[in-house]
Amino acid sequence: MLDLETPYSRAALLNPNHCAIELEDQSIDAIITERRQQLDTVLCEISDLETIMDGIQTLHRQVLEKKNKLIESINSHERLRLALWRLPTEILSHIFVSCLPEDKYLLPASRLPPILLTRICRRWREVAVGTPGLWCRLRLAVEHNDWQKRAFCYDAWLKRTQDHPLSLALRCYDNWTPLVQSLLRPYIHRISSLDIDFQRVEQPECVFKDFSALQELIIPNPITFKLLSSFAPFEISIDRQDAFLHLLRLCPNLSSLTNHVAFFQNKSLKPFTHPKLESLRLYGNPWICREPLWGMFSALSLPNLRVLHVWNTSTWPHEEFKMFLERSACPLESLVFGGIVITTVEQRVEYVALVPLLQVVVRNTGRTSICDK
The missing domain is CATH 3.80.10 (Leucine-rich repeat, LRR (right-handed beta-alpha superhelix))
Known part of the structure; x- marks a missing residue:
């Protein structure tokens, strides 16, 4: 906190009629110059704070956008999951066949279809095994x-x-x-x-x-x-x-x-x-x-x-x-x-x-x- 007390402020408080009289230990001009320097410093601090606040607001807005996108992705995948659960077995089987590698012969690897399709959920396994x-x-x-x-x-x-x-x-x-x-x-x-x-x-x-x-x-x-x-x-x-x-x-x-x-x-x-x-x-x-x-x-x-x-x-x-x-x-x-x-x-x-x-x-x-x- 700034200490803004001066002999003039005390003199003005005691005798308002003599507030303009300069005291011997400090001139009014010096005090004003000092205050202006202090004001410049405060204005710089305010500018820095406003920049930081703008950055925080931008970061806050970006985080909110991420949150909204995550919520949208979750909702869309929830809808997709529900849609996939509602798909007839024949259509799901056709989709599974389209997922197969283009190789003429398939390797029985857990990381590749069709075995990979049996590891997603119970219904997918039932459909894949039955196709x-x-x-x-x-x-x-x-x-x-x-x-x-x-x-x-x-x-x-x-x-x-x-x-x-x-x-x-x-x-x-x-x-x-x-x-x-x-x-x-x-x-x-x-x-x-x-x-x-x-x-x-x-x-x-x-x-x-x-x-x-x-x-x-x-x-x-x-x-x-x-x-x-x-x-x-x-x-x-x-x-x-x-x-x-x-x-x-x-x-x-x-x-x-x-x-x-x-x-x-x-x-x-x-x-x-x-x-x-x-x-x-x-x-x-x-x-x-x-x-x-x-x-x-x-x-x-x-x-x-x-x-x-x-x-x-x-x-x-x-x-x-x-x-x-x-x-x-x-x-x-x-x-x-x-x-x-x-x-x-x-x-x-x-x-x-x-x-x-x-x-x-x-x-x-x-x-x-x-x-x-």
Whole structure:
């Protein structure tokens, strides 16, 4: 607090008629100058306080805005929760399916749908578990690590598919094919798409007994192909073309097949027609076999073939393939030669002349050339 008492203020109090008389110890001008300095200081303090008060008011307003936004968010989510609870099960199931990752095969991870959807609340779990479309795609890995736990998880997952077709990617890293057989036996008749890869398997055993629903098959390596011996009483070997044709015979509903081939030519092959195969992708190894397809096109007919990719097969059976096209009378739309596949422009023009609307693409040496009508 300021002490504003001066001799003049006391003199004025005692004798108002003499308040203007200057006292000897201090002049009025000095007192006024001091007071003005004090007033300037107080005015600065007031300005500082007003600035602080403005800041506090701004902070208060910002905090109030945060409070209002939080209340609005809570209310909107409360309304959303109520709306979700009122959604029919069919609509909620459709929303759940839309939440699935775009990957072709799903990992059974708790942080990802569909398992994540079962961890939100009781009703979401009931709806998710009761929606077979959420569980029809699965990537399985068969190895030593925690197999019993893995098998329980895979089986619980597959049971939720009910009677829907299955798309599976199967990776087996050791000689554990009996475990695969035991796990998948109840579901084998519903597998429509299979990407199968076995590694480090010393003694292949029967894995599957019935591929009646299979429409798509991807075989990434020769070892896996040998494991398909369960298709027939005899063992299928990768170096035989008749094994490949036999595989097609045993998969009558197959519409797509991808395979890495290293066939050696058979002396004679029985003619075979597969009526449903639409897409065939063959990847060869010219350092193992330079003529993997010679003789095979003479026996094979694919009247529904639309896409054919041939990579790294070195020499190419041109005349056989022409007869194959004429005999199959297929609606082939895309013929792709890639890597080391020796064809000529004249040969590719002949293919275009045989098949209406055919587009022939050559992809090698970093360039792509297209031949069509």
